[in-house]
Amino acid sequence: MAKYEQLVSQIQQQIHTGVWLAGDKLPSLRKQAEHAGMSLMTVLQAYQVLESQGWVVSYPRSGYRVAPKMAQQVQDTMAVQPTESVDVNDFIFDVLQASRNPRMASFGHAYLDPALAPRHQVNKSLTAAVRTMPLSSVVDNLPPGNDELRHLIAKRYAAQGMNISPDEIVITAGGLEALNLSLRAVTRPGDWVVVESPTFYGALQSLENLGLKAIAVRTHPGEGIDLGSLERALQTHPVRACWLMTNLQNPLGYSLSVEKKQQLAALLNKYQVHLIEDDVYSELYVGDSKPLPAKAFDAQGRFTHCSSFSKTLVEGFRIGWVAAGKQALKIQKLQLMSTLTTSVPIQLALVHYLTTRNYGSHLRLLRRTLDQRKAANEACLKAHLPDCVRIYNAEGGYFLWVELPRHVDTTALYHLALAETISIAPGRMFATSDQFNHCFRFNASFALTDAHQQAIARLGELVKQLI
Ligand SMILES: Cc1ncc(COP(=O)(O)O)c(C=O)c1O
Incomplete structure (x- = not known):
């Protein structure tokens, strides 16, 4: 591929992903040449090709701007993608x-x-849990799960200033079960569910499994889901739920700003849509404090917040939870019908680890x-x-x-x-x-x-x- 073709393809991609919007001025020939390490002639050739294909328009003494029609066309077709x-x-x-x-x-x-798991400590907790497990432990740990573990999780929410009662927390087999149960609790086959584009593949698998229809909404690698496109999806489709990540999204990695989480919460409340919030990575933040989830701005009790210890302690424990709000009882009943209960020794080992070791x-x-x-x-x-x-x-x-x-x-x-x-x-x-x-x-x-x-x-x- 010639150098000018590489630049053409790069700029087309950037228009596709919304880096350049309709009417935006492209970098000057000189700046682009410096930035891309190409000659002025190569950049000029690329810009001329883009112009001949209708991607950009040149203005005398003002340089090249993204053609409004083409950018709009691309962005409209990509912004909201319904899939039956x-x-x-x-x-x-x-x-x-x-x-x-x-x-x-x-x-x-x-x-x-x-290798990043504190394996030695976790193994000791497992041994201690198995040794001291009472005979009644299966019954004691039926849904919603181990009482002490739910209290420990509620205290972690409280440390963030969130008021989540242990009674609304259900312990699950990993974050994925928490997410799947939440989705089952609020949807019926054939309902529309919004996901990010791109999204965590587990969400797509879950939708496929439950016979749900997906609306993939444009999501920017730096700023996250486009709220304008989301609102358009909510206006044009009878959306039942959104499955979204507001912190350290998989696969893109961004976290939404606090303001954007508040706007998202307000939008979902306006259209009375459930949020299934996938928050399994938020402990892996960079900075002073753990980012809040959108659940912190849930004014109507329609958000379920799902997380787990898989990405922070040991993947193999398969322990997660959902702060389920009004859905707590329904989720417990669904869990009883599918997995019955989360593994008892593992729940006990986790309680032992969290109460005897320094998780922080x-x-x-x-x-x-x-x-x-x-x-x-x-x-x-x-x-x-x-x-x-x-x-x-x-x-x-x-x-x-x-x-x-x-x-x-x-x-x-x-x-x-x-x-x-x-x-x-x-x-x-x-x-x-x-x-x-x-x-x-x-x-x-x-x-x-x-x-x-x-x-x-x-x-x-x-x-x-x-x-
Ligand atoms: C975004 C996301 N959500 C949920 C999960 C599932 O979490 P768990 O392993 O706790 O079931 C994963 C696992 O890869 C994930 O990446």
């Missing part, structure tokens, strides 16, 4: 299964590096380590990927979102990389359309060992081949 039937499960299953190979450089799955100090170390690892992985990717590739690195968490030129198919990249025991999460997993087929998510929670550096270098070569 979601069908992603098989592909996601294959991608996750591939991660089971122990020789795999696993940049594709969403699990935290297991573990979290502080975890946050610091992840921040360093994400920066190191990003630098390594930057060193090996061509300049036309854009890496989004939002604050906190451990995901990087990598955007290749629009014509590159990351499902093809995924297959090529997999043959060399490198896994990535291709954009196709996160959407109901092919809109993100040129992107992939990268799990940066692992230490940048020599083997990982080699894998990233090889990934870079494969990307160059495809470009």
